[in-house]
Amino acid sequence: MPYISYDKKEISFKIVYYGPGMSGKTTNLMYIHNSLAENLRGELVSLDTEEERTLFFDFFPLELGQIAGYDVKFNLYTIPGQIYYEASRKLMLEGADGVVFVADSNPLRFDRNITSYEMMLDNLASYHIDAEQFPIVLQYNKRDFPDAIERGSLEKVLEIQVPSLEAVATSGEGVMETIRTISKMIIEGFEL
Ligand SMILES: Nc1nc2c(ncn2[C@@H]2O[C@H](COP(=O)(O)OP(=O)(O)OP(=O)(O)O)[C@@H](O)[C@H]2O)c(=O)[nH]1
Numbered sequence: 001m002p003y004i005s006y007d008k009k010e011i012s013f014k015i016v017y018y019g020p021g022m023s024g025k026t027t028n029l030m031y032i033h034n035s036l037a038e039n040l041r042g043e044l045v046s047l048d049t050e051e052e053r054t055l056f057f058d059f060f061p062l063e064l065g066q067i068a069g070y071d072v073k074f075n076l077y078t079i080p081g082q083i084y085y086e087a088s089r090k091l092m093l094e095g096a097d098g099v100v101f102v103a104d105s106n107p108l109r110f111d112r113n114i115t116s117y118e119m120m121l122d123n124l125a126s127y128h129i130d131a132e133q134f135p136i137v138l139q140y141n142k143r144d145f146p147d148a149i150e151r152g153s154l155e156k157v158l159e160i161q162v163p164s165l166e167a168v169a170t171s172g173e174g175v176m177e178t179i180r181t182i183s184k185m186i187i188e189g190f191e192l
Pocket residue numbers: 019020021022023024025026027028079080081082141142143144145167168169170171
């Protein structure tokens with residue numbers, strides 16, 4: 001559920017970048033942050049504690065304008081994908097309005113993508129979120145790998161149907177398309 005500030009006349013949606021360790025989540029966020037005009041974006045904040053390494057920032061997506069006179073704001077979050085951060089990853093999903101799952105196209109990481117996605121589904125379920133009704137975009141990142149996994153191969157194994165995109169986060173390819181896709185899905189499903 002988005003956070004609505006009645007005095008600021010703002011609606012804030014939370015988008016979580018989720019995925020296995022080293023798939024490119026932080027690279028996506030940094031690229032988006034760098035691409036935005038300074039007056040539209042908040043500071044890139046990195047919270048490093050012993051239990052948690054969270055990275056987040058918020059921004060006003062200009063092209064989406066207002067909803068019923070309210071400014072729209074997005075809060076983007078990511079935390080490390082390694083196994084030992086499982087508790088934080090679950091917490092991070094609390095109140096999420098949508099998820100970008102950043103998959104690693106390196107064929108050696110195929111199984112890690114699957115495990116991470118399954119854990120995400122469990123975590124969403126623990127918040128009573130029905131993943132089939134929830135905005136999820138699957139980003140096949142690292143498409144510059146010569147033997148990259150086939151687009152669609154993860155959905156087959158996971159038996160899911162979600163919009164997917166290809167990306168090379170290090171060069172920014174596909175990064176803005178991904179955030180636009182998830183934003184639109186979130187806004188379309190929202191009523192004030
Ligand atoms: N070749 C290639 N490398 C990439 C791409 N995207 C990210 N990387 C590299 O992969 C490594 C991990 O990227 P991060 O963005 O830190 O990955 P992460 O998902 O945030 O990792 P954790 O926070 O540890 O879960 C870095 O060395 C990136 O430069 C890509 O599209 N192609």
